[in-house]
Amino acid sequence: MAELVPGTKAPPATLPRLSGGEVALPGSSPLTLLAFYKASCPTCRWAAPFVQSLHAKTKGGSLAVVGVAEDDEDTARQFADELGLDFPIAVETEPWAVSTSYGLATVPTFFLVDNEGEILLTSPGFARDDLREVARRAAELSGGEPADPFDGADVPPFRPG
Secondary structure (H helix, E strand, O other): OOOOOOOOEOOOEEEEEOOOOEEEEOOOOOEEEEEEEOOOOHHHHHHHHHHHHHHHHHOOOOEEEEEEEOOOHHHHHHHHHHHOOOOOEEEOOOOOHHHHHOOOOOOOEEEEEEOOOEEEEEEEOEEHHHHHHHHHHHHHHHOOOOOOOOOOOOOOOEEOO
């Protein structure tokens, strides 16, 4: 299975939101970063603070971050609480129909989607430069400087999921 590639339409879906209600994917913001993850994945746990940093630095701008937890609600809530995640989190349980529709082969996997539902960037595993590209595109739309989700830390260029 291969992840959906840039230029592809993101499959629409609705999932339960961790804090109540529902989350519609891919979202309606000018840009939405969909972050698929699983709490038991070491790379997901390692990358989540960088995604949170990107969310915090672009909040209220042209980028929305939405997590998609491939976990039950209790596990997803514990993961979010432990790591201080405050972006919207959708909960998806087996058989992971939404993840399958996006072609996930690994977690984490990130998709940057525009408000027309077009996938602009696909990033399986953790790729430092892909998160920087997300920040750059968000800044380009809002007219500001790109946020540094790494706060100047020396982060490896890639970490497989």
